[in-house]
Amino acid sequence: MTELLKNAWEGWRQLNSGGKLGAVLLAALLFLWLTGKWKEQKALFLYTAVMAVCCIFPVTAAALMLYQTRFYDYEWVWSLVPSTAVAAWACARFVEERPGRSGLSAAALLTGALLLCGGLGYQEFDLSFEGQERQKAEEVLALAMQDVQGERCLWAPRQILACARGWDGSIRLLYGRDMWETSLGAYSYDVYDPALESLYQWMEHTDESGEALWDKGQDQVKLSGEECLRIAVEEGANCILLPGRITQTAAESLAEPFGGQLQTVGDYYLLTL
Amino acid sequence: MAVLLWVCVMAFLFLVGNGILSILYRREWKEGEFTAADALALGVTAMIGTAEAAHLCMIFAGVSLEVSTALFGGLSAVLLAVSLASVLGKKRRGGGAAAQSQASLAVTWRLQALCFGALVLAQAVLMQVSGNVYLNGDMTVETVGSFLEENGAYLVNPMTGAPYTGGIPLRLELLCLPTLYSVLCRIFQLTPQAVVWGVVPLVVLPCCYCAFSCVGRCLSGQNKARQFFFLLFTAVLLWAGNYRCGLEGFGLWYCGWRGVSIRSLVLVPYLISACLRRKWKLAVLCVMAEACIVWTFYGAGVCLLAAAGLFVCQLAMGRLKGSQGEEAAE
Numbered sequence: 154m155t156e157l158l159k160n161a162w163e164g165w166r167q168l169n170s171g172g173k174l175g176a177v178l179l180a181a182l183l184f185l186w187l188t189g190k191w192k193e194q195k196a197l198f199l200y201t202a203v204m205a206v207c208c209i210f211p212v213t214a215a216a217l218m219l220y221q222t223r224f225y226d227y228e229w230v231w232s233l234v235p236s237t238a239v240a241a242w243a244c245a246r247f248v249e250e251r252p253g254r255s256g257l258s259a260a261a262l263l264t265g266a267l268l269l270c271g272g273l274g275y276q277e278f279d280l281s282f283e284g285q286e287r288q289k290a291e292e293v294l295a296l297a298m299q300d301v302q303g304e305r306c307l308w309a310p311r312q313i314l315a316c317a318r319g320w321d322g323s324i325r326l327l328y329g330r331d332m333w334e335t336s337l338g339a340y341s342y343d344v345y346d347p348a349l350e351s352l353y354q355w356m357e358h359t360d361e362s363g364e365a366l367w368d369k370g371q372d373q374v375k376l377s378g379e380e381c382l383r384i385a386v387e388e389g390a391n392c393i394l395l396p397g398r399i400t401q402t403a404a405e406s407l408a409e410p411f412g413g414q415l416q417t418v419g420d421y422y423l424l425t426l
Numbered sequence: 427m428a429v430l431l432w433v434c435v436m437a438f439l440f441l442v443g444n445g446i447l448s449i450l451y452r453r454e455w456k457e458g459e460f461t462a463a464d465a466l467a468l469g470v471t472a473m474i475g476t477a478e479a480a481h482l483c484m485i486f487a488g489v490s491l492e493v494s495t496a497l498f499g500g501l502s503a504v505l506l507a508v509s510l511a512s513v514l515g516k517k518r519r520g521g522g523a524a525a526q527s528q529a530s531l532a533v534t535w536r537l538q539a540l541c542f543g544a545l546v547l548a549q550a551v552l553m554q555v556s557g558n559v560y561l562n563g564d565m566t567v568e569t570v571g572s573f574l575e576e577n578g579a580y581l582v583n584p585m586t587g588a589p590y591t592g593g594i595p596l597r598l599e600l601l602c603l604p605t606l607y608s609v610l611c612r613i614f615q616l617t618p619q620a621v622v623w624g625v626v627p628l629v630v631l632p633c634c635y636c637a638f639s640c641v642g643r644c645l646s647g648q649n650k651a652r653q654f655f656f657l658l659f660t661a662v663l664l665w666a667g668n669y670r671c672g673l674e675g676f677g678l679w680y681c682g683w684r685g686v687s688i689r690s691l692v693l694v695p696y697l698i699s700a701c702l703r704r705k706w707k708l709a710v711l712c713v714m715a716e717a718c719i720v721w722t723f724y725g726a727g728v729c730l731l732a733a734a735g736l737f738v739c740q741l742a743m744g745r746l747k748g749s750q751g752e753e754a755a756e
Binding site for chain 2: 225270319
């Protein structure tokens, strides 16, 4: 419960960290109240005001979070508040009262103010960068998969694995996005074997010699490339992309025991078995 | 094929939405009460219902995606036929959801509509050109891909392509959007990415504005200028509110295919308009549609709570009005 309350409090703060549309809603409610326009749709006004207070106040917000199930985070409780509709209603009433040119100026001014409140280009996530990364990964996948016959089981760095199943649903992975995106764990009761977790740690943290250190709880575990590759092959991987930061010599020595083909694909070494 | 899919889906939503309206309100139909916007927004609930039926057959009867696609096609055809018959019957009696709105369009209103249309079109073009999608916490494309690959629902874990070891929560298994998208991929021979990231957000975009225009009509009555400004500021707010996950604008711009986005952008606004007009049958359809696409508290989601909240507020305001009236009389 304490965690839920903390999430509710932090959620409201974070919601207002980038843009200020929360403040726009409160200003709209205030405008409708002070000008008496709320009487045009009393029920909607009352509902919005009550729900907005419930979403802001941590205790009621936590209760709403329980209602919407723990599957969703704090930000989704705001789906209960018709903030866009009420803010647009207030803006429309504000502009409508000013006839002719002053109305148009008010509309332009309000539009500017709303865009300013909306973060104006600021985004919590760099989606265009993610898009470029996805495109690069798909190009690597296309090159890597062209010569693999039959069932394909891939083990690769996470930027490749992240888009592999979306790119081609027939590719099997040793582990998927749910290994590092914990929220995806809610979609199934499956849990990964610790051996697969060590493969993930090695793939993401290996140095140029093919060794990696994994901070497992309070211990530090040393992961060797040979051992990880052996586990991966035993698990069925027949298409392995090794990160380019490993030296050519180290990659060749890692691939040698398996007798597969090693070639360079983009920034990766491709080992096909 | 993507354009064809978009046209087909929009036509389906419009026709079936009209049909539902004329079936539900056959007796108490009033001139000018419903418009094309109602039909389009309501069509979304019909499509979700059809997809849910096909999806449940896959889950509980164990039929393949192929059979499920045929079932979806068959159900859609039946719905279309019933809708057309119902709408034609209504027109013969002098009604029709969309026809009445065309008659009295003034020039200014047309100009305003053109201006708003240009804004929405710019949004649609920008959405397609930027190609930005938000994928955190979402695995729709992988799920659709695995449905198509395995010719069935949840036969493998969409994240890995390997069989499930622990299984999947039943409440998640009941949600029908992956099946709907898979069926559309199958019928129109498109990739999951093209349908989920490309076409679906472009279907949600007009439906969203239709739902908001229904709210606008409730708030503005016959005042066309106010309706126009309401929609204009809705568009600006949706544009401005795309900076953070959870905001309606963000859903519209970057993840329009997700159940939570469809809920926030179409179902909730339409439900609000239905509640304000006291059209409780339409509100029930929104509640049911939400239960089919979003993980809810055993079916009780945002739509149910919003409908209950608006109902209570209307009662409270009615009482307040009543008591004020009594006081004035005294």
